Amino acid sequence: MERRAFLQSLAVLALASGCPLALAAESATAAFARRLRQAPWLLGFMGLAEDQQPLAMKVQGRFPAELRGTLYRNGPALMARGNERNEHWFDGDGMVQAFRLDGAKASHQGRFVRTPKFLKEQKAGRFLLPATGTYRQAEVPMGTNDDINTANINVIPFAGKLLALWEGGSATELDPDSLATLGQRTWAPGLEHMPFSAHPIRDKDGSLFNFGAAPFAGEPAVMLYHLAPDGRLRNSKLLALPFGGYMHDFAASDRYLVLLNSSCVYQGGRTYVEGFAWQGQRPSQLLLVDKHSLELVRTLEVPASFAFHFAGAEERGGELWVTLCRYRDASMMLSGMKELLATGQSQASQATLAQFRVNLASGKVDLWDSGLDMEFPGRDWRQAQHQGWVFGAGSSGQAQSLLSDALVAYDPLRQQVHRHVYGPGIVVEEPRFIAKAGAKAGQGYLLHSFLDYRRRQSGLAVLDLANLAGGPIAMAHMDRVLPLGFHGSFVAA
Numbered sequence: 349m350e351r352r353a354f355l356q357s358l359a360v361l362a363l364a365s366g367c368p369l370a371l372a373a374e375s376a377t378a379a380f381a382r383r384l385r386q387a388p389w390l391l392g393f394m395g396l397a398e399d400q401q402p403l404a405m406k407v408q409g410r411f412p413a414e415l416r417g418t419l420y421r422n423g424p425a426l427m428a429r430g431n432e433r434n435e436h437w438f439d440g441d442g443m444v445q446a447f448r449l450d451g452a453k454a455s456h457q458g459r460f461v462r463t464p465k466f467l468k469e470q471k472a473g474r475f476l477l478p479a480t481g482t483y484r485q486a487e488v489p490m491g492t493n494d495d496i497n498t499a500n501i502n503v504i505p506f507a508g509k510l511l512a513l514w515e516g517g518s519a520t521e522l523d524p525d526s527l528a529t530l531g532q533r534t535w536a537p538g539l540e541h542m543p544f545s546a547h548p549i550r551d552k553d554g555s556l557f558n559f560g561a562a563p564f565a566g567e568p569a570v571m572l573y574h575l576a577p578d579g580r581l582r583n584s585k586l587l588a589l590p591f592g593g594y595m596h597d598f599a600a601s602d603r604y605l606v607l608l609n610s611s612c613v614y615q616g617g618r619t620y621v622e623g624f625a626w627q628g629q630r631p632s633q634l635l636l637v638d639k640h641s642l643e644l645v646r647t648l649e650v651p652a653s654f655a656f657h658f659a660g661a662e663e664r665g666g667e668l669w670v671t672l673c674r675y676r677d678a679s680m681m682l683s684g685m686k687e688l689l690a691t692g693q694s695q696a697s698q699a700t701l702a703q704f705r706v707n708l709a710s711g712k713v714d715l716w717d718s719g720l721d722m723e724f725p726g727r728d729w730r731q732a733q734h735q736g737w738v739f740g741a742g743s744s745g746q747a748q749s750l751l752s753d754a755l756v757a758y759d760p761l762r763q764q765v766h767r768h769v770y771g772p773g774i775v776v777e778e779p780r781f782i783a784k785a786g787a788k789a790g791q792g793y794l795l796h797s798f799l800d801y802r803r804r805q806s807g808l809a810v811l812d813l814a815n816l817a818g819g820p821i822a823m824a825h826m827d828r829v830l831p832l833g834f835h836g837s838f839v840a841a
């Protein structure tokens with residue numbers, strides 16, 4: 349056997365077994381380049397090494413007047429340092445993207461969040477600190493969880509600033525115009541470095557509810573926050589949990605915050621992700637928290653579930669309906685993302701649009717499952733849940749990978765699915781709803797970013813929610829490949 353072929357076979361073996369021979373056989377960078385030839389959608393995980401200077405995008409059509417403003421997005425962007433690559437999507441340092449839209453014009457700018465971790469590793473030119481899903485020992489002293497904060501999950505406007513959000517530590521404040529990092533934010537003395545999730549919920553009065561899960565603490569617990577619109581802390585409470593299930597997002601009804609204590613339970617391990625194990629025999633819990641007092645008022649058992657994202661909760665006729673993108677197990681987080689990055693494929697379970705329907709008198713819970721593949725859900729929050737469409741990134745069933753290639757919406761009144769399937773090569777990212785001026789609730793546009801891995805371009809598309817099948821009204825693209833990201837916010841000009 350030729351030396352090259354032998355080395356390649358060793359590398360394949362090493363990847364399959366997870367043994368460090370891969371590094372001996374070929375560099376992580378070369379291995380990724382090889383996988384990219386076989387699985388071109390991995391371009392979305394290649395990552396970036398530098399800030400992205402403002403660049404005009406090519407626009408087809410015209411963005412509606414309501415879209416004059418900025419779509420901010422966040423996601424893991426720095427995936428390699430030196431000859432080492434992150435093995436899990438969650439690990440990359442966050443970069444905030446700003447897409448600025450004005451009619452027939454669109455531009456893009458991207459800037460890494462200057463977290464303490466990013467600055468230290470940037471100076472050293474290599475990884476120095478542990479990551480969420482890739483095993484790496486600390487090479488520098490660590491004080492708190494914020495030492496490994498990557499600020500890479502979401503970006504929201506709040507109290508005059510942008511907040512780049514992680515989930516295991518503090519929010520990071522950014523300047524909305526320059527995207528410059530201003531520093532980590534503590535909401536009140538005594539709350540330094542407390543976990544603050546990437547999915548706060550804005551209440552009708554502009555205040556913000558959030559939680560921060562600490563399943564790794566001696567006693568599993570979740571921190572609850574209620575922040576006034578100006579950023580001052582109204583209330584906070586530490587809630588002890590009977591077990592430390594993974595929590596990433598939550599929901600709110602008029603009276604309650606609703607948390608899912610999932611059956612993916614923290615037991616400890618080499619990395620945060622490896623510390624969790626799926627316990628399919630253990631029912632999950634819905635925790636109902638009073639919004640005013642932040643006290644736990646009820647715990648309900650539900651079928652063993654895993655979820656990243658929720659699409660609201662609503663009380664109606666003695667029932668509480670909680671909408672979520674539900675996984676039947678946690679394989680996506682525990683093994684799927686690593687498999688995807690290592691091989692381009694994964695058989696991990698996909699999320700479907702589902703609802704827990706709780707009878708508040710008896711405590712009986714029904715699980716309704718639409719069977720519709722959906723992630724990154726959203727809705728027009730002005731509408732009642734039983735009436736308003738839920739939309740998200742979905743699948744045509746024809747995609748070459750498990751990445752989303754369609755925009756999907758579900759109409760609960762008519763129980764109909766609406767969909768726009770993009771051609772091969774497109775990966776659809778989280779859609780954001782922008783209301784049509786002067787129109788009824790529920791009428792609006794969906795704005796989403798995408799990766800076209802065949803043309804090596806990233807872009808934006810806007811569709812009318814009422815006519816998804818009609819396809820984009822306007823699109824913008826550029827000869828610049830952005831890493832696939834998680835979440836963002838549209839801020840009107």
Ligand SMILES: [Fe+2]
Nearest residue numbers: 596656834835
């Ligand atoms: Fe999320």
